[in-house]
Amino acid sequence: MHKPSSPRTLYDKIWDDHVVLTLEDGTCLLYIDRHLLHEVTSPQAFEGLRAAGRPVRRPGATFAVADHNVPTSDRSLPIEDQQSRLQIETLERNVEEFGVPYFPLLSRKQGIAHVVGPEQGISLPGMTIVCGDSHTSTHGALGSLAFGIGTSEVEHVLATQTLLQKRAKNMLVRVEGQIGPGVTAKDIMLAIIGRTGTAGGTGYVIEYAGSAVRALDMAGRMTLCNMSIEAGARAGMVAPDETTFAYVKGRSYAPKGEAFEQAVAYWQSLRSDDGAHYDKEVFLDAAEIKPSLTWGTSPEDVMSIDGRVPSPDEATDSARAERIRRTLSYMGLEAGQKLAGTPVDAVFIGSCTNSRIEDLRAAAAIVQNRKVVPSVRAMVVPGSGLVRQQAEAEGLDKIFRDAGFEWREAGCSMCLGMNPDKLETQQRCASTSNRNFEGRQGPQGRTHLCSPSMAAAAAVTGTLCDVRELMEGAR
Ligand SMILES: CC(C)[C@H](C(=O)O)[C@@H](O)C(=O)O
Numbered sequence: 281m282h283k284p285s286s287p288r289t290l291y292d293k294i295w296d297d298h299v300v301l302t303l304e305d306g307t308c309l310l311y312i313d314r315h316l317l318h319e320v321t322s323p324q325a326f327e328g329l330r331a332a333g334r335p336v337r338r339p340g341a342t343f344a345v346a347d348h349n350v351p352t353s354d355r356s357l358p359i360e361d362q363q364s365r366l367q368i369e370t371l372e373r374n375v376e377e378f379g380v381p382y383f384p385l386l387s388r389k390q391g392i393a394h395v396v397g398p399e400q401g402i403s404l405p406g407m408t409i410v411c412g413d414s415h416t417s418t419h420g421a422l423g424s425l426a427f428g429i430g431t432s433e434v435e436h437v438l439a440t441q442t443l444l445q446k447r448a449k450n451m452l453v454r455v456e457g458q459i460g461p462g463v464t465a466k467d468i469m470l471a472i473i474g475r476t477g478t479a480g481g482t483g484y485v486i487e488y489a490g491s492a493v494r495a496l497d498m499a500g501r502m503t504l505c506n507m508s509i510e511a512g513a514r515a516g517m518v519a520p521d522e523t524t525f526a527y528v529k530g531r532s533y534a535p536k537g538e539a540f541e542q543a544v545a546y547w548q549s550l551r552s553d554d555g556a557h558y559d560k561e562v563f564l565d566a567a568e569i570k571p572s573l574t575w576g577t578s579p580e581d582v583m584s585i586d587g588r589v590p591s592p593d594e595a596t597d598s599a600r601a602e603r604i605r606r607t608l609s610y611m612g613l614e615a616g617q618k619l620a621g622t623p624v625d626a627v628f629i630g631s632c633t634n635s636r637i638e639d640l641r642a643a644a645a646i647v648q649n650r651k652v653v654p655s656v657r658a659m660v661v662p663g664s665g666l667v668r669q670q671a672e673a674e675g676l677d678k679i680f681r682d683a684g685f686e687w688r689e690a691g692c693s694m695c696l697g698m699n700p701d702k703l704e705t706q707q708r709c710a711s712t713s714n715r716n717f718e719g720r721q722g723p724q725g726r727t728h729l730c731s732p733s734m735a736a737a738a739a740v741t742g743t744l745c746d747v748r749e750l751m752e753g754a755r
């Protein structure tokens with residue numbers, strides 16, 4: 281624990297500004313500024329409120345949207361899957377009864393909660409933001425403290441607008457220098473997880489810093505913070521700067537005029553002090569990061585596209601050798617093979633990691649004047665209706681459609697098998713999402729996590745490949 285006068289990190293500052301009460305064992309009651317809800321983790325929480333006869337403490341700080349179960353096909357049709365329909369109807373009934381703002385399925389504002397929050401200016405620098413969803417860490421890109429909570433905590437926040445939490449440790453991930461052509465925020469994050477492993481961030485909140493992070497736009501920063509969970513961390517954050525303020529300005533729920541200027545003055549104080557203590561530090565040289573992807577069934581199974589998958593023979597212990605053997609078998613790969621040139625069956629561009637307009641532009645730049653290989657099912661699923669609308673205004677949908685991509689409505693889609701967009705058994709998919717566990721995208725599905733441009737390259741060549749080979753002057 282730091283003394284009040286000692287240099288503090290960004291995390292310490294936001295934490296300190298939200299403590300309502302500190303218990304003897306150090307647990308704190310934190311004030312929560314924003315609470316996002318989706319259909320999967322909120323029903324029992326509302327049920328609890330109802331049973332206790334309690335209202336939602338601050339409906340105006342609470343926002344709901346359905347994203348996991350929604351079909352991404354024609355929205356005018358009824359939802360076929362009974363379970364999904366029930367989830368969404370339940371959410372709609374709850375928000376109505378408790379007076380919580382909701383972005384309906386037919387609204388342009390509907391989308392994945394972690395795309396909608398920043399897009400609407402609901403998520404702002406300096407805030408504490410929670411949602412019953414692990415990838416709430418995404419919102420930390422704005423310079424907020426944002427993390428996922430469980431359903432009983434959702435109920436607690438609904439009832440009290442506060443949450444009991446233990447302070448996490450501080451971890452600094454510094455990425456310095458310039459990334460090369462074809463390298464994106466996704467590749468940076470895969471490189472980080474490849475280095476730290478999926479447990480490297482356990483017990484920490486990660487602050488991303490360094491010139492390569494500063495150079496990222498907000499979408500890139502959100503990609504980093506989003507996958508902090510895959511690095512094992514509680515949350516990820518980037519100190520707010522001019523890029524952040526320019527992004528926030530003018531958004532629906534952001535402060536306006538004089539209030540905005542005052543907010544910026546405060547937000548500028550939200551950076552780690554010189555000499556602030558980090559319990560763990562990791563350094564990466566941006567110039568060394570190559571277009572990357574995962575070869576296995578854990579986000580830490582990372583390699584660069586010009587590398588080879590591991591072989592059990594290289595493992596230093598038998599448990600590791602067994603894991604490699606099992607993973608290769610699940611993934612349908614041979615020990616030591618190159619991934620480049622491996623045929624794919626599906627390409628998924630979407631999810632809260634990579635479905636923002638910047639991601640779609642990057643993918644479209646690769647797809648333009650090319651065609652999806654006929655054996656590949658390729659889909660683009662914008663993160664929100666507004667992203668979709670913006671992409672259409674820029675003609676990106678035409679580029680994707682003309683090439684043979686499906687152009688879908690917003691939702692979690694093929695990121696996880698909770699809706700009709702699923703891989704078929706043993707299909708191999710280049711996916712811009714964040715998780716590659718066995719069966720994540722459908723039973724026996726084989727997921728290769730990668731950036732939007734790498735996924736686009738896989739669609740038009742029909743194989744996992746180095747996006748730089750499709751980029752003029754990149755090599
Ligand atoms: C369904 C939800 C609780 C889950 C999460 O918390 O992350 C989902 O969003 C996921 O990505 O697996």
Ligand code: SF4
Nearest residue numbers: 415631632692695696
């Ligand atoms: S897009 Fe994927 S990771 Fe993000 S909230 Fe939905 S299911 Fe979870």
